[in-house]
Amino acid sequence: MQSSIQKTIDFVKETLAHAEAGHDWFHIERVFKTAQNINQKENGNELVVAFAALLHDIADPKFNNGDETLGPNMAAAFLQSISIDEEIINHVKLIIQNMSFKNSFEQSSFTSKEMQIVQDADRLDAIGAIGIARAFTYGGFKNRVLYDPAIQPQQHLDKESYKNTTAPTINHFYEKLLLLKDMMNTEAGKAIAEERHKFMELYLTHFYREWEGN
Secondary structure, three states: OHHHHHHHHHHHHHHOOOOOHHHOHHHHHHHHHHHHHHHHHHOOOHHHHHHHHHHOOOOOHHHOOOOOOHHHHHHHHHHHHOOOOHHHHHHHHHHHHHOOHHHHHOOOOOOOHHHHHHHHHHHHOOOHHHHHHHHHHHHHHOOOOOOOOOOOOOOOOOHHHHHOOOOOHHHHHHHOHHHHHHHOOOHHHHHHHHHHHHHHHHHHHHHHHHHOOO
8 A cells, every 4th residue: 555655656746846836746745644634534445535635636627728537537547557456546536527626516426435535635725824825826827916906706606617717816715715614525624624714814804904005
């Protein structure tokens, strides 16, 4: 087990060596550690949780022309190359295909305890202090303005609307980050999310004060 996980870590580090800073190896490492911590309470399949956490962003569609098949297929091909059981590979592939926030706009028939664990871990990395840092890192990568009072946050009703937004970074708090607390699956995830959510609310309070010169 440890040998397979180490090979996966090495593969992910090499593949994401030049990734955008919010979706790099360190993001993967945090999600991996958080998923393991949650799994200690949830008792999911350790290998499925580990592989799904490590490979969930191996080819993020945002950086691959919107291709949502590349990541799951890359993950599956790699796991096959290190002789992982086909049942585990299929489970990991389904998790990667279904766990992203944008896919929450669509009804999916697939869920599992392991997906809920990894999904919570990934969403937790999108909120709190690190979530704020990642939001502005990605906003800078896309050359988006920090905030524009004339552009109000939208309530995205479908996947395409969310994917195609070019709104200021502050709007992203209302369009995704502040929604995640109530989308957690596990009790452990919910507890961590509460604290991180409060930190984001405090941050926004200070942001608006400073925006007005106070």
